[in-house]
Amino acid sequence: MKHLYLGKEHEIFRKSLRKFLEKEAYPFYEQWEEERMVPRSFWTKMGDQGFLCPDLDEQYGGSGVDWGFSVVINEELERVGSGLVGLGLHNDIVVPYLSSYGTEEQKNRWLPRCASGEIITAIAMTEPGTGSDLANIKTTAVLDGDHYVVNGQKTFITNGIQSDLVIIVCKTDPKAEPKHKGISLLAVERDSPGFSRGRKLNKVGLHCQDTAELIFEDCRVAKDNLIGDEGKGFFYLMQKLQQERLVVAIAAQTASEVMYRLTLDYVKSREAFGRPVGQFQNTQFKMAEIATDIEMGRAFLDQLIASHIKGKDIVTQVSMAKWKLTDTARRIAAECMQLHGGYGYMEEYEIARRFRDIPVASIYAGTNEIMKTIIAKNIGL
Structure with missing residues (x-):
């Protein structure tokens, strides 16, 4: 296409x-x-x-x-x-x-x-007790002269171990009402006093991706490292989440296309009962369904990418793509593994790694349940 x-x-x-x-x-x-x-x-x-x-x-x-x-x-x-x-x-x-x-x-x-x-950069939103509910983060940044003093913890941070510059979501005004108006973005550099890394987290998949806990204990960050205006952090996050979720949708669609190609090659070459597995009607129907889902997903996604490049506001449609394409990729991974038979469960076959890696796409950048909440709100419910 x-x-x-x-x-x-x-x-x-x-x-x-x-x-x-x-x-x-x-x-x-x-x-x-x-x-x-x-x-x-x-x-x-x-x-x-x-x-x-x-x-x-x-x-x-x-x-x-x-x-x-x-x-x-x-x-x-x-x-x-x-x-x-x-x-x-x-x-x-x-x-x-x-x-x-x-x-x-x-x-x-x-x-x-x-x-x-x-x-290498990272962005630190999620906390041990706060995931999608960003307005209720607990990490604080209190101004002290020319520095902010940061206290709090972040978790599930992509690039957490290797990052040299981390944009943290923090509360510069913990008493603000509504709460999201007290949120700011602060860039924390690797050698900032009071900044340390916790565990490199052991995940089900994405094994080569370093994901970590970050700890801030009276961490002193120069006032000049404030990104944008104080108190506008939540607004900045909302402005940029469209692109973040579109990136996740692109990866999910691409993963589906890769898994389809891997499986198509496999069922053409693997024989059972004297003929290729791909000649059995069940396999043909499954592959036909997967191929159709992929074509429909790609058509929708390409339209959104073109609109995003033109600067259009497509938050609702991107939320649809993020949940639908990641959910579809997760299902395709399971079906493709099944079509590989026992070999699909062996680590030397790429489909096993894909099966491990894809589920988290339904969780990060806003869970798929949050995506449905956004869609429902934006269609007037």
């Missing part, structure tokens, strides 16, 4: 990126899974080739291109493996807060090194 938002230059870019990944990622991915970490050297190689933050202005180290290039990057990284999600988070979720709301001094200080891979 020809994507609505891609031209010849995007396809040339995809070929270049794919060639790079075939050399620098595919041969090492299983090793990264075993080591539970994507090496920093891969980040800097991505940066050297212009595959990090391509939509940043050239003055900040980017290429100044449209967001279609970021879509290509997200798709090709997902084809390697879902554990590379941290690079998409860096490019399309964290860095946009800096480029949209940061001061000129902040942009010059951080963005060129984000584009080169020298700085």
Whole structure:
């Protein structure tokens, strides 16, 4: 299918990126899974080739291109493996807060090194007792002279171990009413006194993606590290969540396409009762259903990406895509594993890893239940 938002230059870019990944990622991915970490050297190689933050202005180290290039990057990284999600988070979720709301001094200080891979970023929203209910976070940042003093804990933080710059969601006014008006965004650098890492969390899937707990104990952060205006953090989050959830939908759709291709190849070659498994009607019907779901998902997703690139407000539709495509990918993973038979449960077959990796997409960036709540509200219920 020809994507609505891609031209010849995007396809040339995809070929270049794919060639790079075939050399620098595919041969090492299983090793990264075993080591539970994507090496920093891969980040800097991505940066050297212009595959990090391509939509940043050239003055900040980017290429100044449209967001279609970021879509290509997200798709090709997902084809390697879902554990590379941290690079998409860096490019399309964290860095946009800096480029949209940061001061000129902040942009010059951080963005060129984000584009080169020298700085790895993270965003810290979730807390041990607070997930989707961001208005009730407990982490506080109290102004003391030229510094904020931060206290609190964050958990499930993507890039949590390797990150050099973490944008934290915190309460600068714990007494604000309504509560969300007391929320601000603060950039915490690696060497900030009072900032430490907790456990690197042991997850069901996404093994090479470093996910961690972050701890702030009287952590002193310069006032100059405030992102945007104090008290507007919740508004900034709401502005950027459309793109974050679209990134998750893109990864889910790509994963479904990969799992379909893996399974189609398998059922064509695997024989049972003297003929390929793909010749049995049950297999044919299952594959037909999966192929149809994928085509419909791609058509909807491409339309949304094109609208997003044009700057349209498509929060409701993106919420639909995020829940539907991640839910579909989870079902496709289970059905494709079943079609692999016993081999689908063996770690040497990629479908087993995909089966482990995909379920969390229904949870992060807002659970699918939250997506349905947003949809219901926006259709007038």
